[in-house]
Amino acid sequence: MRRAIDTLFGRLVVIVIGMLVLSHVAWFAIIRFERDNVQTRFAVEEAVFLVEAVRQHIANTPDQPLPPRVRLVAPDSPDVPRQPDENMPPPLQRFVEDLKDRLPDGTDVRLSEPGGPPSVWVHGAKDTGWVVVPVQPLRPPRSRDRMLVWLALIFSTAVLAALCGAWQLQYPLRSLAQAVARFGRGQPTPPVPERGPRELRQLTHGFNQMVREVSQTENDRAVMLAGVAHDLKTPLARLRLRAEMMDDAKMRDGVVRDVDSMAHIVDQFLVFAHDRPDGSEPVPVDEQCERIARAYRAVAPGAQPVRLNLEAGPAFALPAATLDRLLSNLLDNAHAYGAPPVVIETRRDAKGWVLSVSDHGKGIAPDDLIKASRPFVRLDPARGGSGHSGLGLAIVERLARRAGGECEIGNRAGGGLEVAMTFPFDIATRPVAERRAGPQHEERAL
Structure with missing residues (x-):
């Protein structure tokens, strides 16, 4: 039973699709990882900027109201969130650690309790209270990841292009394989078009040259056999006619049998030399x-x-x-x-x-x-x-x-x-x- 995987095209398809799947999965993982890192760094820089802006605002214009969602909370306020625990998700832990690295030493950083607007609480050594600034969600909810759609579109286009390339690559080799099979069965084998990569063109050229030389040799042998057999028919016919005119019946029958045997051999030569369909x-x-x-x-x-x-x-x-x-x-x-x-x-x-x-x-x-x-x-x-x-x-x-x-x-x-x-x-x-x-x-x- 023939299987598609046994053909050159089938194996090229499997290799190409496998490599494309592997590369796209790797790129998807890398892009997702880098996107999370970029989002975390952006959120850290934004939070540091807001905290510094609030501190300068308090120092320079304490009488002016603060922007919306930015506030100052007393250190002993019951609204102050608890210390971050070890069960915090890795993105939030990385956010808190990066934010501490960007702020002066000894700064206490906490995140708002779940369920409310996301915000970060910062209390430095020189702060009179907690500075609360909003922060963007590190992983906002999405109904559909656009990246998957784009990757699927790029993957489909790449697979179609790769399949066309694989088909163009194996088609000349398929024609050559069919010609080799015909030549091996002794059937007429027309020249195979020389196309494809250079090595395949050289192989096809060598095969066509071999077929021409073998065919020429076969034609020469067939012509020789046909000529000899044809030239023997006339003397054999005369020999049989003379044998029929012999008086000795025993000798006549023996000569006739020999002539018939020779005529049979000549007929076999003619049949073997005949090369037309x-x-x-x-x-x-x-x-x-x-x-x-x-x-x-x-x-x-x-x-x-x-x-x-x-x-x-x-x-x-x-x-x-x-x-x-x-x-x-x-x-x-x-x-x-x-x-x-x-x-x-x-x-x-x-x-x-x-x-x-x-x-x-x-x-x-x-x-x-x-x-x-x-x-x-x-x-x-x-x-x-x-x-x-x-x-x-x-x-x-x-x-x-x-x-x-x-x-x-x-x-x-x-x-x-x-x-x-x-x-x-x-x-x-x-x-x-x-x-x-x-x-x-x-x-x-x-």
């Missing part, structure tokens, strides 16, 4: 398997009947020419090297449509399984024979990948070889024009 119409795989199994029994009457286990249904469809070539190569391989019964099976699993052909022979040695689909490899003596070029399974793998599927070769638990091909669910919905267009159409689509 199959543009034939898709047909239901289950129905085509039944027709091919009946035709195979008619062509080889002595062969054991082919067993069918078709459970995919009509939704599973493949191009007709590709399907015919796949089944004919696999049936020939099973009857030549395996043992009856040969079973053709179709089904649907979690990864896609599955088409498999298996026999009940000895199978292939585990060490040779990796070489089974390599071109021109014959696993003699267990799987040898005349008239075979070692291209049967290589052609099957190439055709399956060209159709968008994957081919897996392995031994059955009960004995025998099994070739299983898995195709994506949308294989039958691809337009015929898209398959015929081949690499050029796919390049324009990307």
Whole structure:
């Protein structure tokens, strides 16, 4: 099961959001702490200014009335608040300590009792009474902290910008990963646009150059095989014609068999060298398997009947020419090297449509399984024979990948070889024009 966290974009999103959350929480805590300190210092400076102003007013103009909320209280008045206790909130304790530091030594500082207007009581050594001045609340009640609103707005904007940046950063890498997957499956791989950071552009340039060189090598080999195979067809046809004119029946039959074997090898060369997409119409795989199994029994009457286990249904469809070539190569391989019964099976699993052909022979040695689909490899003596070029399974793998599927070769638990091909669910919905267009159409689509 694919998880979003496993992708580069998902991890970039988690890292970016995590860093933004951490930074915003840290800044929020710092700003709140500094705001409280600034508020306390401002309240201390304001209280010191008012106390000094009252003292100068008393000294210079004692007959003039004091401003509102500023008053003088006798030292023995019952209204004098009690000494601050240790359970006072930390902001108030810090306020009292800072105020004492700003006033002369020996000054007594007290706060008004809760429930009334906030005020500070100050009594110095030279004061005749308590000087009571108003003080602003250190933490005024608020219905909503504006800072949280601004932080949420800034955080949302930063997340959106970071997500756009992460998407732009991972998009070229995603295109390159898709191209690598196509190249690994043997499908046509158009050049990947070289964009993104410098290192990614260099990587993309190297990949495109590698694809061009590999494709050129494959094209050269295909042209060589096709040319040799095509040039051999004419002399083989003349050789067969001359063999048919021989008087000795035994020698004639032997030469004809050899010519047919050589012609079969030439046909395999041509099929392997053919690198164009199959543009034939898709047909239901289950129905085509039944027709091919009946035709195979008619062509080889002595062969054991082919067993069918078709459970995919009509939704599973493949191009007709590709399907015919796949089944004919696999049936020939099973009857030549395996043992009856040969079973053709179709089904649907979690990864896609599955088409498999298996026999009940000895199978292939585990060490040779990796070489089974390599071109021109014959696993003699267990799987040898005349008239075979070692291209049967290589052609099957190439055709399956060209159709968008994957081919897996392995031994059955009960004995025998099994070739299983898995195709994506949308294989039958691809337009015929898209398959015929081949690499050029796919390049324009990307």
